[in-house]
Amino acid sequence: MSDYYDSGNESSNEEDDLEDDSGVLLALEPEPNQSSLADGLNYDDDYPHKVLSTEDVMKHMNESIKEVNTVVQLPQTITRILLNHFNWDKEKLYERYYDGDQSKLFQDAHIVNPNHLNSFVKTIHNGLEFCIICCSELPSNLMTGIACGHRFCCDCWVHYLTTKIMEEGQGQRIFCAAHGCDILVDDQTVFNLINEPKVRNRYQHLITNSFVECNRLLRWCPKPECSHVIRVEHVDFKPVKCVCSTVFCFLCGDNWHEPIKCDLLKKWKKKCDDDSETSNWIAANTKECPKCQVTIEKDGGCNHMICKNQSCRADFCWVCLGPWEPHGSSWYSCNRYDEHEAKAARDAQEKSRSALQRYLFYCNRYMNHMQSLKFEHKLYDNMRCKMDEMQSNNMTWIEVQFLKKGVDILCQCRETLMYTYVFAYYLIKNNQSIIFEDNQKDLEGATEKLSEYLEREITKDNMSVIKQKVQDKYRYCESRRRALLSHVMEGYEKEIWEYQS
Structure with a gap:
């Protein structure tokens, strides 16, 4: 038996006493009311993490760019694009950068090799350049371009970039405005051209979001x-707490769901969201017409069925699915059908019905605790009174x-x-699962009390x-909760849990 097993019995006197008492490269202005939290180091279950504001994330991103830049010695805008290309994995960038094929690296990252910049040709006539987007001849000081050499008027660039940022939500992958050119527009060009604060902030937020989404830490x-971000030292199945x-769970980003791992939670949610259980109900409560195969639900006591399909109208027996005509004869009985076919049909129906009942058993208890948890939150208002x-x-x-x-511990329990029922649904029965269910029972009883x-x-x-x-009971609840969780974690470490498919 596990060291974490406990019968959970308490003194009966305790129960009876109350029974009768009823900026990537150009830092933007920080968002209002957003203080720096970079130094706010938290320790939950020996899992250190920091809570970062958007401004802190921008600083962290710029620090990463500068750190890499001291090694690769490239313009910061190019370094940022390269880091994004490698999902901000600095080691992968270093490895590719120094493998001897830098031309292929810059090509894959959609950057013009800074060591071989093309000398673009300007079409100038009387000090004017031609913009092929708006078909206008304008002074050269009103034209601009990027490293690929394609130049357009500033107004066309601004319109193009604004559309990409505001309407298409693109930040990291804005390509040159020239048709067929796959060179990325760098940050410096965007910030030099875009003056509208709303667009600049949107672009910065897109880059910041991409930085967070790509960075596994x-x-x-x-x-x-x-709008805060959690930063960790290593990725693990651990809880993190934001300032809000x-x-x-840092590993999957969902609400903390101990004792189940992320893969089981994902599997459970998919099961609850899809229509598999509707199919199970249909299989458990309906049959198919033996002639046209349309699905039929029995809504009366009579076993004489007439298919509602106008092109079929078959008469058959609900019990044996055979023709109804001989059922009126005194010599005929429904037990005359083939035993092998009957057994196969019964087994399929029972298996489907049993699977549905098992799912509903665990789902109902899962949903009940979820609903109770919502109600328990109302206790905070009553508690203040x-x-x-x-x-x-x-x-x-x-x-x-x-x-x-007491309310805090009640909600935790x-x-x-709630998640123990997901764990129990997938768990294959063994000696350890019996201990788990005993611990679950003890915690449930104490929680209700x-x-x-x-x-x-x-x-x-x-x-x-x-x-x-209340003090005695919430201390007991917390001890039972920890015993249950410790037992499950012990099972993970010793690999004793087995799951159903």
């Missing part, structure tokens, strides 16, 4: 209204914090229990009793 906070209090009431009865602010602690205590009315007479009971 960075991840956006999943909360929609939050959102706790999520209770805390105010208790303080008015000569209790200090510190003394009433047990209520907040609900969340853990804690929820009951927290919802009780508080009076001056029962205040001290409720405080003691």
Whole structure:
């Protein structure tokens, strides 16, 4: 037996006492109200991480560019494009840069080799250049181009870049405006041409977002209204906490889902989202017409079925799916059909029905805890009222914090229990799975009791009793939660868990 197994039994007296008491290269202005959090190092489960603001991310990106630039000695705009080409993996960039085929490297990255810049030819007539986009002859000072040598008027460039940035959402891969040219427009050109703050900020945000998405050590906070980024030292299946209090899994970016790993959660969500269970229900509750194969659901007691398909109208028996005509004879019985065919049909139907019932068993409990978790969050509002009431009865602010602690642990337990049912759904039965289910049962019972205590009315007479009971119960809940999680983690380390396909 595992060291983490515990029967979970508590003193019965405890339960009875209350039963009767009812900028990539050109830094832009930082966003308003966004303070630097670069020094905010957090340690959760020995997993250090930093919370970065958008401004911090820009600084980190520029630092990475400068670090690489000291090695490759290239213009910063070219270095940024190269880093993006290698998903900001500096080691891969160094390896390719020094493998002796730099021309191929720059070609693959859609950059003009800075060591072999083409000397572009300008068509000048009386000090004028021709823009092939707007078909205008303009003074040379109103024309500009990039390293590939293609030059257009500034107005055409601005319109082209603005469209790419604002309408198409492109930042990292804006190619030259010349037809068929695959050279990327560099950041310096964009910032030199674009003066509108809205477009400049949008471009900066696109580059910053790409930097975060490509960098395996960075991840956006999943909360929609939050614009912070988490930075870690190494990627792992661990929880990280943002300044907005959102706790999520750094490995997959979803809400923290211990004890299940990311692959099982992804598999579960796909199962819940697709129509596989609808198909299971159809297989478990319907049959096909033996003549036209249309799906039929029985809605009455009579076994005489008439297909509703106008081109079919077959008469058959719901039980044996044979023709109905001989069923009226005294000598005929439905048990006359072929036993092999009957057994195969029964087995298929039972297998489908059993799979559906098993899925619904775990899904209902998963959804129940998810729904309860939403309701428990309302307890925070009730808790504040209770805390105010208790303080008015000569209790200090510190003394009433047990209520907040209780609700915090209650929500943690609900969340853990919710994911334990996903884990149990895929788990193949063995001795360790029985221990897991016992731990799950203990935690579930304690969690429900804690929820009951927290919802009780508080009076001056029962205040001290409720405080003691809530504290005892949330400590017990937390110990049971840790025991369950420790047992699962032990199973991961020893590779004792086996899963159903």
